[in-house]
Amino acid sequence: MTFKLERLDHIQLSAPRGSEETARGFYRDILGFQEEEKPETLKANGGVWFRKREIAIHIGIEDSFLPLKKAHPAFEVTDIGALQKHLERSDISITWDAKLPGARRFYVKDPFGNRLEFLEWENR
Secondary structure (H helix, E strand, O other): OOOOOOOOOOEEEEEOOOOHHHHHHHHHOOOOOEEEOOOHHHHOOOOEEEEEOOEEEEEEEOOOOOOOOOOOOEEEOOOHHHHHHHHHHOOOOOEEEOOOOOEEEEEEEOOOOOEEEEEEEOOO
C-alpha cells in the first residue's frame, strides 16, 4: 500500500437540534474540552466542536436523533478515581466494567445518551 493512516482526526457524535448549549455544559464545563470555532461553511449545520490536546470531538445535529447503544469513543485517562469523583459531583452516573484485563474502566452517557468509555491501563 502506498497510503498511511496517520491518526484519528476527530470523533463525531450526534445530538438533537438545539442542543449546543447542553453540549457545552457537558463537554466544555464538565470534561474540560475547549470549544473550537467551526468553519464558516459548516456553521449553518449547527453543532459544536471541542478539543482537548489531541482529542477532537464534533457534536453534529441530527433531526431524527437516536443515541447508539453500543458504539462509543474510549478515552484513556490518568487517575480514573479522580475523574469518577469529579463526574459524580456533577451528577453524572457511572457504570463500572471489569471485563477488560489490565484496565480500570467505566462508562457514562453524555446528555444525549451517547455512550463514553473512560479507562486507565494498570501497567502503562
